[in-house]
Amino acid sequence: MSSQTTAINSGVHAKKADIFCQDEARVDWHSKALWMLREKRDRAAASLPEWEQLRQLGSEMKLHTLTHLGEYLETFEKNCQANGIVVHWAKDGAEHNQIVHSILAKHQVKKLVKSKSMLTEECHLNPYLESKGIGVIDTDLGERIIQLAKQPPSHIVVPAIHLKKEEVGDLFHDKLGTKAGASDPLYLTRAARAHLREQFLSADAAMTGVNMAIADKGAVVVCTNEGNADMGANLPKLQLHSMGIDKIVPDLDSAAVLLRTLARNATGQPVTTYSSFYRGPQTGGEMHVIIVDNGRTDMLQDKILAESLKCIRCGGCLNTCPVYRRSGGFSYNYTIPGPIGIAVGAQADDTHSIPWACTLCGSCSYVCPTKVPLDKIIHHHRRLKAKAGKLPYGKRNYMPLVGNFMASETMLNCSMSVARTALRILPGSLLKPFSGAWGKYRELPVAPKSSFEAWFNKNRGQ
């Protein structure tokens, strides 16, 4: 990724996860909340007999588009222009922000209502516009909460998942004047609704992300549950949409495939409440689309990393990830956390620790609706870091030793037998310090009496 997306608040993953893990009850609660989403996803997926077919179609269709991206982008631009949409191209986040600012400045915009967009987070648009004197209001409830709390999102679909309702209550009391001590989600949501309605009605312009950009129509699709993108885009006369080059799909038929899996995989809903198709500005209005690269073309030069651009940002891989659920979104040094965050953010991670925030269990790849091979990509990142001589401290020192050690059968067999005996006869408290970070939140395993090799030779061997 380009310098625009260098790591935020860097710190080695394990250290930052440690901060989150200090409150054990919160970790359990966080993990459970996300696992609930995973279970809802499983039920939604199981209710469609064609689920695997849709994943396969999603994967092939995205790969087809990515390998013909230049053509599709040009077709998209041409068709947008025919529909009265102004198209801009930005090579990186800085250029994206300048383009947005120049459009807003031309229309003397003082207040912009924004609907959730990971891309504008990636480009750090908000602070940039605020430095230019433009008020930016995030309008997705979760985004508004963290904006008021001055925090970045900790999840790509449920950005305030790390906060408890009491914390939101205190925040709203402070910023929106709700009753002290109130924590009822219905009451708090209604208060936010009233507050944000005023913002929508008084905004000069609206900005949204793009879920899909339809090449042969020259249209963009925006999906929300709250209706904030549409309340925004359809009130003021000026609407802006930012999209990564990877958001292109060839036609309406391909958009339909992704619309069937996106919400099911994100929250278990059959579809988002609103899937809106914009094919031109409202009467007397203006519509702009900004197409952004910001490191994506670089990723396409690597066969394995390229596949991460199949992602449709459903968040499914975060919800299932055992590491994400127990380390929180702020431990990843990137706007996008979890497995997909590692896939697209590891190169910019100056601590070089993020590719190790993964057990390579493969659960993420298994749930992904477009079959992004996340575990393969993360493993590839480890190799890239090793090749570049950028292994994080610790791994750099002992990994080569482990390599030599594993390569020697005698050494391995002999020491494993020592370990088994030690695990059986020595007390856990004596051994635990040797298990390092791994053993901190885990019990040591019960050692088997013999090695697998001995068992195999006895029972299955010739």
Add this chain to the structure above:
Amino acid sequence: MSSKQSILNALKSVAVAPQAMPSINVSPRLDDVIGQFETNLGTVAGTLHREGGLAALQAKVDELLKEGKQVISQVEGVTGNRNAPDTAHELRDIDFAVIPGDLAVAENGAIWVNNQHLGHRVTPFICENLFLVVSADKVVANMHQAIKQISLESGEFGVFIAGPSKTADIEQALVVGAHGACSLNVYLV
């Protein structure tokens, strides 16, 4: 070089070999399509009214008018007490909007609404509550079939609406009624 040109140049060398576009051919579930629609609409917190058609809807609207509610109707044959205003912002106090849907999708409870029938694009979002009217013979099985039938002309806006607006951003508690309509009732005609 323009940014557009440099992006397009970089895209000339993608590391993955060109892949063919798959043909999208998913068999629809055709048993009891309206029953499926009703169930899924319920899942997304909407309510289906199968009987009574437009007359039932008008009776409901009349009740609301008696209570002093502000009702705008874009459906021929249903009369409210408000006309489409000049500016979208004047819709801010609308309690109920009655809007025609072009078609409905059984697999997920969504209804396609096109801006040719909206007056202002913001109407289905800014109203406190929403009534949608769909013809029973326009209920299709799945999104693949639906997308083949929607018209999205140049300059237009269209939206699949599946239920009232909702959020679960505060501790994952589902709250119906975020920024858009707080309730959705669908009348089959």
